């Protein structure tokens with residue numbers, strides 16, 4: 041994975057999100073989104089360390105995770121727009137993107153829920169003799185969900201090849217970490233005997249290095265690792281906030297965050313011409329993707345409950 | 357013929373399916389030593405990777421099973437107490453159940469949740485005595501409540517083989533039921549297909565699980581009075597075998613349901629709603645249930661007072677026979 045590749049991923053995520061926000065404003069995307077702007081280096085660095093057959097679970101703020109794992113941006117835009125050609129055929133939307141062919145077991149809208157799902161999936165693959173690693177992304181808010189702490193225990197106890205990636209962006213909606221987390225975030229993982237590290241989540245190369253080491257450890261049968269990635273959410277918790285204007289953080293704090301913009305941090309590692317070439321490539325890709333999504337069909341209301349059961353034959 | 361107990365039938369089904377399909381494994385609390393007997397002998401046969409003794413972390417291990425199912429396995433979870441289903445309602449109703457639709461059919465979640473000892477356990481008080489099958493039916497999770505050993509065997513087998521989440525309630529009042537069984541005839545029982553537990557012509561009594569015994573006893577008693585009671589066992593709460601029930605009611609034109617749920621919005625209420633929409637009845641149907649919002653009190657007489665029982669069923673059947681006129 042080269043510096044250019046990492047830059048392409050952070051840039052792709054940034055521009056995807058900026059365009060998605062525009063589609064929210066124009067009404068093409070209903071229900072809004074949780075923008076990943078500012079946190080791109082985490083997804084880019086983590087997924088760059090993974091193999092195609094490795095697994096991830098994602099969150100409500102998950103567009104970056106799935107783009108970094110390789111989803112087709114056209115199918116992701118289409119999913120956000122509720123189209124039949126979307127990743128989930130328009131049945132999931134922004135908080136639920138899944139692509140099982142790429143090892144994406146789905147984004148989960150319930151904070152803290154996916155850690156145990158990733159743990160079970162990784163355990164199952166190991167039992168079947170595959171050296172697959174699963175990554176579960178979650179926010180600082182999830183550190184107060186008992187179900188996730190239970191998952192840490194199971195994963196450590198059974199040496200499951202799972203990586204717990206905490207995106208500590210300082211807030212759970214409006215609740216600052218200091219107001220919510222007693223003790224420390226890494227201390228909670230360490231209490232279960234899980235090696236836990238705090239890393240700079242704005243620099244994709246640092247995230248890549250830490251994840252590579254953790255994945256190797258997991259593949260070697262040594263169990264889970266916990267990575268606390270310090271990051272900044274530089275846009276709204278959710279696009280509703282663009283109108284609601286909640287006051288919970290200062291302009292200074294936000295501009296300090298922007299001074300560590302992952303797109304700039306990684307972009308500075310590229311020659312100007314290379315960077316411009318990647319930017320153009322990303323724009324062309326997203327132009328085409330948005331066009332495909334906007335042109336694709338809406339699902340048929342008569343099929344609203346299609347896929348409800350995997351064994352539908354017993355239903356009457 | 358050898359006798360088979362209901363609990364042994366569940367144990368046998370689980371062991372047979374684990375032997376037949378290496379993707380099946382069971383997890384839960386104290387299952388290595390088989391505290392409930394559901395997993396008796398299985399640890400020695402299949403080992404620690406397929407009989408997974410878990411810490412007391414119901415929410416995580418329920419989602420863990422979902423994850424394992426997404427990765428291709430067929431987990432069976434044993435829950436020690438029926439009310440643990442409340443603790444993991446999110447993990448079943450909001451996670452496992454929703455994966456297929458919300459991913460546009462990309463995956464399946466074939467997890468089976470078994471509660472050996474659902475409903476009143478006689479002397480265990482309110483937090484151990486719930487019977488929440490109606491809740492799972494309401495959210496659309498496939499839900500079965502077998503009544504006999506052969507059905508316990510066959511329905512558990514079908515539940516494990518089904519590609520969706522299925523909750524299997526094994527009522528504590530049914531665990532001790534034994535019947536003569538030719539083991540070679542034990543076979544899967546399809547989900548969603550009821551059975552006539554006793555044929556009759558005057559009134560249909562719908563009962564599930566342990567309440568089948570009460571329904572049959574009441575039918576016996578009324579037979580002495582010249583009343584012919586048909587007992588219909590839907591076996592599956594969801595999906596409900598409406599056609600099977602309709603065929604029975606078409607013969608009897610009278611309907612009583614006995615249901616170990618709280619009255620409001622329970623399974624019995626659903627049966628009556630179906631009857632109101634679809635059946636041509638000679639008399640208003642009745643339901644015998646736990647009271648609205650019931651909590652089972654500890655003292656035995658109080659516990660019994662809150663559960664639906666034979667006397668109430670008898671009264672309800674007599675009621676539908678005398679009302680409506682055109683019998």
Ligand SMILES: Cc1ncc(C[n+]2csc(CCOP(=O)(O)OP(=O)(O)O)c2C)c(N)n1
Nearest residue numbers: 101149150151179180181182209211212213
């Ligand atoms: C269990 C649960 N509780 C509450 C919510 C509502 N909610 C959605 S996102 C969110 C904040 C999550 O914060 P964090 O985990 O730090 O992730 P971030 O939004 O910062 O990326 C909340 C409270 C939810 N979806 N799930």
Ligand SMILES: [Mg+2]
Nearest residue numbers: 179180211212
């Ligand atoms: Mg946060």
